[in-house]
Amino acid sequence: MSFAMAIVENALKMAEEKNLKRIESITVKIGELLLINPEQLKFCYQAASSGTMLEGTELKIEFERAEISCVSCGKKFKTPIYLCDSCGGFVSVQGGKNFVLKKIEARNGI
């Protein structure tokens, strides 16, 4: 819920700054290692946006991939692991923890 609220608050602020009249969609990017459930986020977004100018707008979700690779041999992994299963080197995890409001689509004018 607090994530959905953050989207709504920031999007409304942006809408006011840019003087947006009719918003159609909001795009957010979720780090794949965050434990946010996209379906739940959409549901919470509906609740959090109701009664605001964002009511009924679409929440589009993109994912930020994490870079997970062995610092010794460079082997890439899909999910985090401490040591590389090929060479025993340390595996570094970069990114995948951000949560960003990327884009607002709106219609303006007559």
Added chain:
Amino acid sequence: MHKIEIEAEIDLIAENKRLAEENRKFLKEKGIKAINIMGAIGSGKTLLIEKTLDALGKEIKFGVILGDVVCKADHERIKKYDVKVEPINTGKECHLDAHLVNHVIDVFDDVDLILIENVGNLVCPVDFDLGENYRVTMVSVTEGDDVVGKHPEIFRLSDVIIINKISLAEAVEANIEKMIQDAKKINGRAIVMKMDLKTGEGFEDWINFVRNLVE
């Protein structure tokens, strides 16, 4: 009527990051340490706090923050001790965040160590930095010996991993070694402890850890 696209790059976690830094600064200035204790409901977090107060309450000045969705039971348990305790009812939220902790942290300006019990679940608390110094994740063998493997992220980002209720392992056919191996596989730098808070087995490892923190 024309379509416009506003490209934004607004960090939606910025507010939590800012408040976590504020909390961290407060702790640092006052020379206080804080431990964020995470884990499922029933894993033994409150009992860990109680036993810690029993064992070290005379030598260390503790503060306790109890996060819970609504229930006041844990607060009743800790109120019996001579420590400052702040319950935080999170309402709809299933985790503590830096903002909630920020509201109560000033109360603890004269303690050595704050024990923070997070809301009981192994999922979202890990996404919210509270400004703590150490993260502890507690699991019990009764949650099944695959519980560590099923929730890698919270164990990856913990400093201490406690496997609790080991005296019940046989009864529930849980393989403690597997749990330890799973923990090490995802996070080889964490301190992994196995213990049983009822029998006291392994508890001294925790006590030594806590003592070292405040020295």
